[in-house]
Amino acid sequence: MKNLKLKSARAAKDLSQGDLAALCGVSRQTINAIEKGDYNPTVNLCIAICRALGKTLDELFWEDENDEE
Amino acid sequence: MKNLKLKSARAAKDLSQGDLAALCGVSRQTINAIEKGDYNPTVNLCIAICRALGKTLDELFWEDENDEE
DNA sequence: ATTATTTGTCAATTATACTTGACATATAGT
């Protein structure tokens, strides 16, 4: 289950996966895995991503991650 | 950093920590720890909690978990 | 006083989020 909302919000800010990872204090692979969607980040990381992209949890993570795989 | 929004949303539905845990498929201790607030649940669990309580991520988890400790 | 339910908290284990390091591919620049 890809997270396309995240991918497009990141593209809208013209950030690479690596850029966003640095802003959130995680590795590039972690951002890649979240966008790819086959796992389940912690809420604090979700919040960090939202802050970096100027979005809220509901905008990026509501009804996506849950219909898993 | 206690999550009082969660605690009060649960109280509003007259559910015990154990009840909510069962609805979410996790242990009572996990719900207790999240309300107590000293850790960082996964977003899928947050979503399960929101669904059980009829709330959204923004309502229960936005700007709480992040000002950690 | 006692019985039952809820909550708080501990210790030890298991599952998994997240890391580092590396390699392949694709695209664009020079």
Added chain:
DNA sequence: ACTATATGTCAAGTATAATTGACAAATAAT
């Protein structure tokens, strides 16, 4: 052709979310 950046993915390790089991204290009921 070469160089650089962005992405996708793998394997092995570390950090921590979540588990089970147990016990104590508080509340409410009888």
